[in-house]
Amino acid sequence: MSPQPPPQNAAPDRAAIAGALDRARQAIGQRLYDKDHVVRLALACLLADGHLLIEDIPGVGKTTLAHGLADTLGLAFSRIQFVSDLLPSDILGVSVFDRNEAEFVFRPGPIFAELVLADEINRASPRTQSALLEAMAERQVTIEGVTHVLEAPFNVLATQNPADQNGTFALPDSQLDRFLMRIHLGYPTRMAERRLLAGGDTRAEAHNDRLSPVAGPNELIAWQQAAAATLVRDPLLDYLQALIAYSRRTGIFERGLSPRGGLALRRAAQAWALIDGRDHVLPEDVQAVLPAVVDHRLIRRERDTDQPSTHLLHSVDVG
Template sequence: MNPTLARALEQINRIVLGKDRQVRLCLACLLARGHLLIEDVPGVGKTTLAHALARTLGLEFRRIQFTSDLLPADILGAAIYDRDSGKFTFHPGPIFAQVILADEINRASPKAQSALLEAMEEGQVSIEGETRPLPCPFFVIATQNPGDQIGAFPLPESQLDRFLLRIRLGFPERAAERALLRGEDRRDILANLAPVLGPEDFAGHQQAVRGIHVSDALLDYLQALITASRGDARFAAGLSPRAGLGLLRVTQAWAFLEGRNFAQPEDVQAVLPALVAHRLFPSAGVSRAGEDWAPRILLEVAIP
């Protein structure tokens, strides 16, 4: 693996303990230019992980706490009358940053949610008739509480589809938790964290991910998986073409993180569960625990 990336991973793993796989998925997601959704109960380190990612990668970082009374202007910014100059001056909102941590995104009203999601899709925002580009790279790391909690506006399927991966952190293992309890305060570590690579480095890595070789045999496998998801009566709907494209990109990113210049089936299998978790829903009448078995079902597809 690229030595700077290896160091970056190692640094993040020092802060978020025992979540090597999730950290790697986050990195792959960002390398594949995708937005990330972290879903879990409060207090397992979602925000810490997002913070550590931004710091380590040397990216500008802002956090937006979503609440039920958050307005689109609170995210995008607004033009305010300046008495001195007698003009309206635009005051950019927190969205004009390279990494946005949208905390508890499902607590905001759909109106505020869609303001963010539009920015995610277009890479630019339109305010007062003027289109303003967002910085590059631009990532959204959104966290949300499980949908069945009180006071949540669950994201509709169409908007969930805009997140490339969805991961869950889960509680730490016993040893990791002991290290956490023994160790320094996470906030102190974060404050002292030095970036491992600069923004130019990261853009270069993203370019390299695009160049990872994908053979016809691998595309056969990808298509077999997508077809299986579409024909399976247990899912309400199969994977969309956007999801298929995303699967390809994140597979390449995973292969890149593995230090290979071509992608192989194991790469697909490694990223697949996080890719389908928020896209495949059990059809009505099938057990609600669908998100647990959906990835497993796709892994039943034979590698051609």
């Protein structure tokens, strides 16, 4: 049994946390070659107690990353394959009549797990996609008038195919905003692909041989508390506010960052600092997580090859 998290007033051992997270990154790196920055972003998203969206073509390792996170953090894992005929009840659960008890009994769906993989989420209809909305936002689901709490830790990792592929439904803005980060894996490097071709299928290994956990659910909750307690000094808050304010200037983006988006940026930067074992946030932490946090929330009015985060970084001084 995993040890209980430390008391709220106990100072977290940030060096020990950073060491455990480094072991998790190395273990996942044995399955997902040369993607250390992406793995680090995914860990930071979970440390910030956020949901993660991975957008990429099929077959580049999205599911492998999900399995690696669940294994190394010792989380109860479930996978939901989103298809066109998937129903909300297939995700949330359903009440069935128990003849022995002569009453309806709730049978929980796969959403009741600690790490939920919503695979190819944009292949399902908007009605089914929206079934995740309350769960992601409120950490609860309501079925037939009864509310069922999703116990912590609870995080959703969703994958989606590019929107130009056949059989996809674009995620609405309200759903996109529920994801703290969106990341892309991309094609492997030449050396990484050589290792894949020479060494076999790491996806099969991910299914057959689980990675050894470096922690458990209680530890993850304690780490999330430590991330939230990471110090954000006034000059850093000034930088965050400058980025947010610039995003809201008329004529640059269709809409600026919402307060939720600003909080997401702060939480992600705190988690990034914790991975380094620090008790305070640096501007470099904000800059490291900025693309993953803001690029799915901001749309440029003018046609430009630069991502919104690139424009922000070039336009806003640290101070």
